[in-house]
Structure formats: C-alpha cells, structure tokens
Amino acid sequence: MLHVTDHILHIGNVPATELANAYGTPLYIYDAEIIRRQIARVRQAFAALPFRPFYAMKANSALAILDLVRGAGFGCDAVSPGEIHIARQAGFTPDDIWFTCSNVSDDDLLAIGDERIVINVNSMSEIDRILVLDLPNPIALRINTDIGAGHHVDVVTAGGGVKFGIDLAEVDSARIVVEDSRRKVVGLHAHIGSGIDTIAPLIESARRLLDLSTSFPNLQWLNFGGGISVPYEPGTPEFPIDDYGAELTRIADRLLRARDLTAILEPGRYLVAESGTLLSRVTSRRISGGQFWIGVDTGFNHLVRPSKYGAYHHIINATNGSPGSLRQTFDAGQMTDEVVVAGNLCESGDVFTRTEAGQVITRKIDRTQPGDLLAFCDAGAYGFSMASLYNARLLPPEVMVDGGDVRLIRERQTYEDLVKGML
Secondary structure (H helix, E strand, O other): OOEEOOEEEOOOOOOOOHHHHHHOOOOEEEEOOOOOOOHHHHHHHHOOOEEEEEEEEHHHHOOHHHHHHHOOEEEEEEHHHHHHEEEEEEEEHHHHHEOOOOOOOHHHHHHHOOOOEEEEOOHHHHHHHHHHHOOOOEEEEEEEEEOOOOOOOOOOOOOOOOOOOOEHHHHHHHHHHHHOOOOEEEEEEEEOOOOOOOOHHHHHHHHHHHHOOOOOOOOOEEOOOOOEOOOOOOOOOOHHHHHHHHHHHHHHHHHHHHHOOOOEOOOOHHHHHHHEEEEEEEEEEEEEOOOOEEOOOOOOOOOHHHHHOOOOEEEEOOOOHHHHOOOHHHHHHHHOOOEEEEEOOOOOOEEOOOOOOOOOOEEEOOOOOOOOEEEEEOOOOOOOOHOHHHHHHHHOEEEEEEOOEEEEOOOOOHHHOOOOOOO
C-alpha cells in the first residue's frame, strides 16, 4: 500500500526516492501485495459458484504479473496472437487460454498455435473463416446482450453501435452454422464495458446470457466478462464485489450446477490497477495563462488514459508529500499548490490533469518544485500496456515491489531499440 513517511512516498516498504535512484525515471512500479489482495477478493466473492477466474491480460501483460495470477489459479483472456505468445511464455497452458476475437485476420487465426485454445468469436464472418480454415479449436460466442456500461463512451462494448459481439438476432444463426459443421459451441461470453461501478448492468447482462444458454446443448462455460471498476478519485467507493458475487450466485448457481457448467469472470483492471504507480521527475515550473504548470519527464506515451479518456489519476508529490495527499485520505485543504501537470511530449494534448470531457484543469497537490518526484497512482492497468514510442521517447522500466523486496521485471529501452528492425 502507498503511505507517506517523513514526506517520502513509500510503495510497499520501499521509499520512492530509493526506487528512483536505483532505476531512474520515468518508472513503473507494481505492488505485489495489492495484486494478491485483489485476487483474494475475486476468489472470495464468487466462491459459492462453480467458478474459474480468468485474467484479461490486455490490462497489463508483464510476465511477472502474469506469473502471479497464473499461480493463483487464473486462466487467461488473450486478444491477439502476441498476447497468446506472452501468456504461453508466462506458463499458461492452452487449456488456460481463451482467444477473444475482434476483427481478426486469417493470419491471426492461423497463429493461435494450439487446437486446445478456445476461440471466442465476435461475428458470423469469423465463424465462416474458422470453418474455411478448418481450425479444430473449441468455439465460444461473444454475445452483444444489448446492455452496455463503462467509464467512457470508448470503453462501452455492448449495446447499440459498438464493434463487439454477435447481435441477439444472429445468435440462433451462429449456433446453427457451428452445429451444422459438426462442431460444438462450448461457451457463451458477454463483456459489456470497462470501469463499471455498479452491479445492475452486469447482472442484467448475466440474466440474458443465462436465458440464451438454454438453446445450447453442449456448453461447458458461461463467461460473464469483466469490466469491474476500481476507485481512482478521492471519495469514490470500492466496487461492491461481494454484492455482485452474491447476486450472480443467486441468479446463476442453480442453472450452472444443473447443467454442469463453469462460470468464468475475467477481471483485468480490478486485479492490477491499484498496484501500479508511474514515478516521474519534475522538470519545470512555469506560469501560463495565469496558472502554474508543472512539467514532468513522462507523457501520454507512458500513461495515455488522461489524454484519451479524460481519466483521473491521483497525483502525489513523492518527495515532499503528506498523509493528506494520498487518495484514500485526501484533504484538499491541506494542499499548498494548485497546478496543471503536463508531460514532455511535443504535443498540446499531453496534459495529465483533465476533466472527463477533456478540459485542462488544475489539481491540488503538495508544494512542488523542479527535482521533486511525482507519482501517478492507480496506473497498473492500461498504463504500460497502452504505451507507445511517440516522439521516440523510450519505454520505461518496470519493477515489482513485494514488501521490502524489489525486482526489475522489464529493462528500460535503449536508443538502439528504437531502430531495431529498421532497414
């Protein structure tokens, strides 16, 4: 857990200053204890169901994190051949992996590499191409249950006008096409969005999936998706995961047991978001438009969520902080600075302090000067995994903190890496 001692932010039992001195900045840091805590919460909430947890690895595919979740008995949801390759490198067996399609190519399908991996198809045309390619893999259907939710329009993955899922009107046709090919639909899947903070839409989508399941005689799994939120902003409550587990058990347990089906849930963000901190160095303090601006040595190439979604990430001065600066105990009245925080990219949109609508705003933090360290909190999901090489800025290293132990889990890129493979 993050805590401040003698004005220094600690991640686990390790001072942020020690990490910055050892590995430089910018730097991604993950707290293994938080991941274990979230794993335990998932297992406890759904323990009454016949249940297999999966991890949506697109949230963070670091091998060390995959090793943690695999060791806890999770399967793996992969969305590309590259993710399948990484999952296999992390020790997941083909029986542990679902490949969830999204406008995949023939090359993608042929690169799956093992006939035991479940192909979770997204459209009728993907079924047709699997049959033409004569792939023997088990088939699951991703269904658009017409229930969508999420923290931003770009992460809502069901309902009208989205790119994901077989429409309800096509579900029977999809079943018939698969069965006419003498294959079986072994799973149904519905994922309705990301960053969902109430259980109502998740339960309604689950009801529809349960209703649809009665038409499929060969099912083994019902995959209710992921998307559950974590609290990014001060004062935001925890997602009521125990309530979700209790209600899903109430509506699904009898059917699942009567048909010997296994429920799958595939959280990604929920397992890893709160574990991650992006540590950066303050490079400048200036005034523009009557506001103080703080510049740092990272940008949306390392943490794109504020620029892309208007997402909030709590910001702490890691070398001149106070207990009241932490998200869980935040007291704006104790903060002595009100600043805009901007990155080091040659791009006007490279600003971390925004509203949900994308407007640049100030943020209250402890007094900050060049040379201080700033920590961007709750950055373990969709942080490094969405990073880019824009402006030819190097990707940062990643370290895992476990109590007082620190382990480098990804090296910092070098300038030679930028031209690797170029001719």
